Amino acid sequence: MKLSSTTFGTSLFTLATASLLASGMALAEGKTYKIGAAVYGLKGQFMQNWVRELKQHPAVKDGRVQITVFDGNYDALTQNNQIETMVTQRYDAIIFVPIDTKAGVGAVARAQENDIPVIASNTKVASASVPYVGNDDVEGGRLQAQAMVDKLQGKGNVVIIQGPIGQSAQIDREKGEMEVLKKNPGIKVIEMKTANWSRAEALSLTEDWLNAHPNGGISGIIAQNDDMALGALQAVKSRGLSPSDVPVTSIDGMPDAIQAAKKGNITTFLQDAQAQSQGALDVALRTLAGKDYKPQSVIWERYAQDVKWGDGTDKLYILPWVPVTNANADALYQQVAGSK
Structure with a gap:
């Protein structure tokens, strides 16, 4: 078969394009995601545990996710400014623990307008478009x-x-x-x-x-x-x-x-701080990486009877409350204080 110069040129273009796409896919696979966690404040024990557990997520530990934690210092304006900073600096995703359910709606909308997904954890945003991972x-x-x-x-x-x-x-x-x-x-x-x-x-x-x-x-x-x-x-x-x-x-x-x-x-x-923070990161990574992403935190097995991953695109992931009793106190203490 004889190729015309036009056909040959097209073939070279197609091969070059395929090569670039393959390279892009490889880069995507090796990408480090920059994700911000905007938490309402870090004086209390619960949010300290929440942050600690977030940093123990497998994707953070192996370097695929770079987490930056923003301390909102219990102030809605501070949190809004922090989200604006993340938008300006083109973070890949934001995990949001708002101090005020309504005050952050506008800042969240600006993040979403800039194609930066926002996942609420522990406390909710008064917006139906924001997925929530936490307790009822x-x-x-x-x-x-x-x-x-x-x-x-x-x-x-x-x-x-x-x-x-x-x-x-x-x-x-x-x-x-x-x-x-x-x-x-x-x-x-x-x-x-x-x-x-x-x-x-x-x-x-x-x-x-x-x-x-x-x-x-x-x-x-x-x-x-x-x-x-x-x-x-x-x-x-x-x-x-x-x-x-x-x-x-x-x-x-x-x-x-x-x-x-x-x-x-x-x-x-x-209420399980590990499940809230690591679950929110899994949902964020599913949004960024697509339908082939598989959740990596152990929490989906821990609460398999109560919380279903599905395809990772649900708006609500509601975790169960666990009564602390004499029978389970030691095991829960190890889970909360000793998980590394």
């Missing part, structure tokens, strides 16, 4: 409130220590708490105020409340996270009271709280 905080609120109802046998005065006002975890946990408490009219909520997930703020707040309601005026304390529960517990003990006098219920399942629960000092429910 309404259910978490129900669990901790029901635990208090059971402790008090349906009668008494309780106080509620809230998370940062406007964060989805605060909003949803409170919704769940109120659902349960409204069904138990023998329990009255006599105080409710934020301590911003802070152990120190909760300690001070609880001391003030114990002064304002002396002589058994407070029957129980519902704290919307473990750090605040531990601050409240410290205030109770410093007053010469025992956890049986003023029970404390919480959620998070952090190492210190697991130890306290094992001693019977608080009641708590684990």
Whole structure:
């Protein structure tokens, strides 16, 4: 067969194009993804664990993902500015743990307009277009409130220590708490105020409340996270009271709280920081790498009965709450404090 110069030129062009495409595919396979994690703040134990576990994801450990963590310092404007920075610097994806469910919507939209996928983890963004990997905080609120109802046998005065006002975890946990408490009219909520997930703020707040309601005026304390529960517990003990006098219920399942629960000092429910952070990174990588991406975190096996990967494009990946009991406390402690 004789090739014309035009055909031959076309053949060379096709071969050259194929070679470039193959090279591009090889580069894509060897690509290092630059992913930012914008977290609301790093003072508390839970987010410290969340970040630690994110950095233990197999794709981070083998160098395929370069993670940069941005500390939002509990301020929505700071978080928005950090997302703008990631957009300007052309990050490949953003994992977002917002301090305020609504305040970050505009910054997230700008990231998406620039083809930078955003995955919410632990707390939600008020946007249906943002996938979420985390727990159902309404259910978490129900669990901790029901635990208090059971402790008090349906009668008494309780106080509620809230998370940062406007964060989805605060909003949803409170919704769940109120659902349960409204069904138990023998329990009255006599105080409710934020301590911003802070152990120190909760300690001070609880001391003030114990002064304002002396002589058994407070029957129980519902704290919307473990750090605040531990601050409240410290205030109770410093007053010469025992956890049986003023029970404390919480959620998070952090190492210190697991130890306290094992001693019977608080009641708590684990939300898995590893599953939230590593699960969000798997979803981000699926968005970037395409349908052939297989999730790499162990968490998909751990919660295989509760959370299905599917094809990695779902909008909600809801993780289960795990009650901390005497029977599982040691194993959960090793999982939370010892996973490397």
